[in-house]
Amino acid sequence: MSVFSFEDLISPIGKERFYDEYQGKKHLAIRCSYPRFKDHFSWTELDNYLNSMDLNGWDRMPQCAVVLPEGNKLNPENNNQWTKKTHKKKFSKQLIYDLWENGNSIILPLSEHLNKTMWNQCEELEKEFGSGCANIYCSNQKDSNNYQIHADSTDNFLFHVRGKIRWHIYNEFEHQCKPGEATENTYIDLSEGDLLYLPIKLYHRVTTLSPRISISYHFTDVKYKRTKWYDWIGEI
Ligand SMILES: [Fe+2]
Numbered sequence: 228m229s230v231f232s233f234e235d236l237i238s239p240i241g242k243e244r245f246y247d248e249y250q251g252k253k254h255l256a257i258r259c260s261y262p263r264f265k266d267h268f269s270w271t272e273l274d275n276y277l278n279s280m281d282l283n284g285w286d287r288m289p290q291c292a293v294v295l296p297e298g299n300k301l302n303p304e305n306n307n308q309w310t311k312k313t314h315k316k317k318f319s320k321q322l323i324y325d326l327w328e329n330g331n332s333i334i335l336p337l338s339e340h341l342n343k344t345m346w347n348q349c350e351e352l353e354k355e356f357g358s359g360c361a362n363i364y365c366s367n368q369k370d371s372n373n374y375q376i377h378a379d380s381t382d383n384f385l386f387h388v389r390g391k392i393r394w395h396i397y398n399e400f401e402h403q404c405k406p407g408e409a410t411e412n413t414y415i416d417l418s419e420g421d422l423l424y425l426p427i428k429l430y431h432r433v434t435t436l437s438p439r440i441s442i443s444y445h446f447t448d449v450k451y452k453r454t455k456w457y458d459w460i461g462e463i
Pocket of ligand 1: 377431
């Protein structure tokens with residue numbers, strides 16, 4: 228199981244330097260020569276998860292959301308609204324499949340419970356940052372549809388699990404200007420095993436360079452509290 232301590236993750240940048248130079252201030256990319264996060268989530272796990280949809284209502288997949296071509300997202304909470312407005316078919320397995328096939332990305336927020344590797348990784352980083360969670364982002368092609376430029380409400384550690392992705396990092400933070408006025412600072416291409424730290428409220432967006440799975444482990448959202456992991460099966 229590939230679970231990393233905070234120090235291992237950001238090596239060779241030490242903790243002290245991270246807090247001095249990067250936290251809340253600027254992005255940090257750490258490259259790795261091997262796919263160190265490959266156990267965190269797989270295409271098969273995504274397939275299995277999505278195939279459990281629609282068996283009898285929403286409750287089986289409370290997290291699943293799809294980035295719509297209009298830039299907003301479709302999820303269980305806004306489904307009725309979206310259906311009324313667009314007269315499109317209901318959020319369903321077929322609809323999600325069609326959207327996915329057309330290059331719209333799927334997000335599984337608050338999903339660290341989907342396997343024990345992600346769970347343990349959260350626990351490990353929580354030693355440093357307090358209560359956290361994992362969001363999984365999946366795209367099935369190059370140039371898939373993803374969120375437009377935006378800023379996040381927490382610090383993020385982006386684990387690049389599968390495929391290649393380009394991160395566009397902007398100069399401005401949310402309090403400095405509207406998203407449309409932000410100016411691009413740089414872009415960084417990341418591969419399997421690479422890590423990106425993104426400070427809270429810094430504008431960003433992504434372009435996928437291939438099919439991809441990314442996981443954002445993020446912290447300091449005090450509203451979110453997890454209970455412990457139980458070994459339900461035990462000695463059975
Ligand atoms: Fe984001």
